[in-house]
Amino acid sequence: MLFPTFAFGAFFVVVFVVNWLTRPHPTLWKPLMLGFSIFFYGWWSWRFVLLLAATIVINWVVGHFTAANLQGTGRDDARTARWWVRIGVVANLGILGVFKYWDFFAVELSNLLESVGISGTLPILEYTLPVGISFYTFQAMSYIIDVGRRNVREMAPMDFAVYLSFFPQLVAGPIVRASEMAPQLAARPDPRYVPAAEAFGLILNGLFKKVVISSFLASEIVDGVFADPGGHSGPEVVLAVYAYAVQIYADFSGYTDIAIGVALLLGFRFPQNFSAPYRALTLQDFWRRWHMTLSRWLRDYLYVPLGGNRGSRVATYRNLMLVMLLGGLWHGSTWNFVIWGGIHGVVLAVERLVRERRERHGLGPILPVGIGEAVRWLVTFHVVCLAWVFFRSESLSASVEMLGAIANFDNYAGTATPLVIAVTFGALAFQFMPQAWADQIREGFADLSWLAQGAAVGLALVAIDVLGPSGVAPFIYFQF
Structure with missing residues (x-):
């Protein structure tokens, strides 16, 4: 039974390769880390890599326009920023709802309608639940809400992509907030001084x-x-x-x-x-x-x-x-x-x-x-x-x-x-x-x-x- 040895070795190889390759080329760290994270997620199912990518793009765009409107001084700017946050929250909940909750509510609503004599059923999608969707969706929502609350600054596109797809906690947490991750992404960690x-x-x-x-x-x-x-x-x-x-x-x-x-x-x-x-x-x-x-x-x-x-x-x-x-x-x-x-x-x-x-x-x-x-x-x-x-x-x-x-x-x-x-x-x-x-x-x-x-x-x-x-x-x- 070689699971622990394999898992430990795989993680260690990724860490070693990332640290070794990027020491002489610090600018490679984030693209390389993003690539490893996407590969890690795609190993389970490449179909849902596109869903993760869409979540990254949608939430970065929402965060960008939220932050841009908050730079204004008028009431309309603040109102527009709040609307962008609402759009982002609805988009995230919509994605989560379709993949995780649609079938449950479709079945329950159809049963309720039939109990009162209304025929017809809602379509059952039977989607495979994308692994980790609850975790990275909550992280994405915390980012756009915190941008709207001025608790965190807008992240650069690459930083946000690495933050949302970071492979160690991508599929099962912990739920890391942008305020906790963004400062660490901004300052490239020195691999010679890790605990x-x-x-x-x-x-x-x-x-x-x-x-x-x-x-x-x-x-x-x-x-x-x-x-x-x-x-x-x-x-x-x-x-x-x-x-x-x-x-x-x-x-x-x-x-x-x-x-x-x-x-x-x-x-x-x-x-x-x-x-x-x-x-x-x-x-x-x-x-x-x-x-x-x-x-x-x-x-x-x-x-x-x-x-x-x-x-x-x-x-x-x-x-x-x-x-x-x-x-x-x-x-x-x-x-x-x-x-x-x-x-x-x-x-x-x-x-x-x-x-x-x-x-x-x-x-x-x-x-x-x-x-x-x-x-x-x-x-x-x-x-x-x-x-x-x-x-x-x-x-x-x-x-x-x-x-x-x-x-x-x-x-x-x-x-x-x-x-x-x-x-x-x-x-x-x-x-x-x-x-x-x-x-x-x-x-x-x-x-x-x-x-x-x-x-x-x-x-x-x-x-x-x-x-x-x-x-x-x-x-x-x-x-x-």
Whole structure:
């Protein structure tokens, strides 16, 4: 099983070639990086390279005319700039809607019309979902909105093309904003001064999470139980839900670690996307730790424009629900994702209501500090796990079957092996490791000689190859 060695080697070759070729010719860096990124995306399907190119052109043109009108001093100029931003947002949502949501809404609307006696159906397009479309569309929208808000300057065409197609995070994030990337693109990074030790550590950590942890749990318990919950006992079903919570974290944060590490080797620093989410004591805290770049995107470009918490309490709860429902739809066009977002929205609203009432009445903690924190963690973690059932299941009926199987104490299938239990709960316990320990490990690796670092990387790759199962499934977030 050579996946980690191949993936690591491919990324390293790209980084080496880009840095080696462009040192004597700095002006080649951006065209070469754009070419590698397009090739990387086209390796999956060249058909959608044109879609990515169209998104780049449309959004750069919109940003250009938005910025040009903002240079004027009249009201008409500002109004025109706002219209350009609206045109850009509508264009991006239109592209996303056609490729990701048309079939879902066409089927649901046709069913609704038939239920009231109106015949006829809307056409089903059955397009293949372009990989990464949700990520680069959100990045494109953040750019034109930030240009309209004067938070970022217009980017040069080549800079914008590299920004939107940058291969490390093109297909599954993190969602990097132009304000974070543009200054780094403007100053050509020196390949002689990159934090290589940190980068290699992130890449290896990401490979271990994906190849060993995520793939092991998927093959040993998650896939089998979610495919046939009725054929497993309740404790196995519960363990499978816990295991999926670990699997999706290891899978998605693993990709993020790899993306951030590869970008570091090229001289770019991406924002952090995960921070031990399963140690959160509230759902609000969970969203400050899980997929942080999406959380901030939804906050700054959806929640705040809707009014945030500046209106009445009812308006605030409405805004929370809308944001989480749309966040669920961002992940996929099924009712399961809507319910997943709805669970998070309801609990976030309830948390806010309880917190506001306690503050209004000056109430202190009900339980002793240690016990209270344990209870809050337990409740938060199980709310997240409940929502994961809908996120992972293929349909609403499958979700209901999965939840119903929890009460089944027969049909033990033997999936809850000691190793599965150890990996699941060991990974959850690892979330509580002090950050200082991780910093010491990283610093210790950085202090090693280049020869020792190379040996450590080689041994780590061999260990990942040995420990990982045969065959590795695609990253979960590739489908979004």
